[in-house]
Amino acid sequence: MGMVIVSALRGVSLQIEEGEFVAILGPSGSGKSTLLHVLGGLDRPEEGEVLIDGISLYALNDNKLTDMRLHKIGFVFQFFNLLPRLTALRNVEIPLTLANVSEQESVRKAREMLELVGLGDRIAHRPTELSGGEQQRVAIARALINDPKIVLADEPTGNLDTTTGGEIVRLMQRLNKEKGQTFVVVTHDPSVAENANRILFLKDGLIQGEKEGAGGAHQ
């Protein structure tokens, strides 16, 4: 069914449709990151559960949960979290390597993915040789390389200037439309949230309300 049901934090309950682009908007300390970690199988909640494709994440053992993160979930972080000693291509390849994809295949796929995010000519550069926006594109390519169901982005524009941030948001929107992947973006920036199909307002660990974003209602 491709449904995501969450009951977490201080009684947060939400459902995200497949292919939706959802923004979770809230001030710092509101629990956004924790919510995202819980959604992504990184942070085991004390109570409640997360269902992805009908699978209860935290009923899985560590290895299975890790495999879920590898195959069904992609992460994009505020500080990009690329491995500094690896080139863009190798960074994007990591999830494929972890998934035991052959080298030939993984190089081909990573190259394609980098082209898709507009970095076809920067594949041999290391993170330090790339701008912030470029680094975030690499991170997005890495998040998408295993063709996950959901991409979870934690303040993806938080470390970028407004223009670059806008570009990153548009890139995510485009990928959401082209590839049909579900995007959940956590942000404190209303202008970023605006682009989503749906905006959830989070405060003190509770969802305070929601509204439709400029991205329009999800079909």
Next chain:
Amino acid sequence: MRRKQILASAWQNMKQRRFRTSLTTLGVVIGITAIIGLASLGEGFRVTIGKQMEQGFELNVLTVLPGGILTGVPSPFTNDDIQNISKIDGVTTATPIIQKSDVKLFNGDKTSKPLVMLAVNFSEFWTIYPDRLAFESGSLPQSIRNDTSIIGYNVQHPTENESFAYTGQNITVQITFRQTLPPRRENFTFNLAGAIAKSGAAGFINFDDAIFIPMDTAKELYNITNSDMIFVKIANPSYSDSVAKAIQNRFEGEEDVRVLVPAAFLEQVESVLNMLQIFLTGIASIALLVAGLGIMNIMTVSVMERTREIGILKAIGARSRTILTMFLTEATLIGILGGLAGIPLGYAIAQVMGRFLFRFSAEVTPRRSIITGATTHPLMEVSPILSLEWVLIAIVFAVGVSVLFGWYPARKAAKLDPVKALRYE
């Protein structure tokens, strides 16, 4: 995760922290160097000693001696005893020996002082040591006269360039009889049938320092009937134990005798040398353990430094096991590198040490043993021996210690909570 990738990533990590990796590896190198050095030196030592011993002991010759060297009857063996022993299964020859000292040789103005005078049945005795008793000059006479004598290499050559007498010459043998008080000194004339080449010590008697005279002559001169020792040649060293036991049984209740079995003696020496080698290698292993602690230390630091990286990898789907493997691979590589470098280095150092010992021995004058009269070099050349076995042991040890000590930090890395690791600055 693909194995090749893990290996490549481990290698890259190590290369990036080249200085630190080198130091850590150096610890393993030193440990393995010590182990291989001592092991190959020990092995060389063992083989050298073993060879020396084998040269000194014909394995197929047993020696029968009176029981307590100090308390036993001086000349206990009768002709019957010798007859009985020669009938034992596996014995090819049993021949008596009378051993006397206090003799001095004169030939004109030349003198020579044998350490020992051995009275033997020439033809029998020469069949026991056909190789060892090769002649430098002269030969074993067809018919033995009562004044026939043969002298050892050192007796013939009291100094390097001197020859005491020629074959066929008559020589004077001065014997001091100590049975009477005061001791009585008497001269006898013997004919020199030959001198034997350098032969070294056979067991407890050094033939180089001996003069051989016929058994019957000695019995007459000293007025005795019994002999001091019996040399027993056996068909094959494997008879050693059974023949020794049979001889012991013959004398049971009559006399206390000792049978020297060179094979058993060699075995004992070998086991002592083995233990020495194990002991030395054990000490060397301590160096490797210290290296292990170094690995543990460095890897703990590395895990802390790479906390964020570990967090990223775990967040995007690396299993704990993968992280563990990554770190253990680094430890293994350090072990292999250290082992590969340490083995030739250890062997080289052993070579140098072997040579150093040799040079050292050249400066020390040879010693004469009080008991055997054997001339020995207190230190000798030892060429170290590196066996494949030790190479494998060293590699296994190096890798084993690295993995063992790398385990804790690797485990720590694998257990990291990704969320906490990602927050780590």
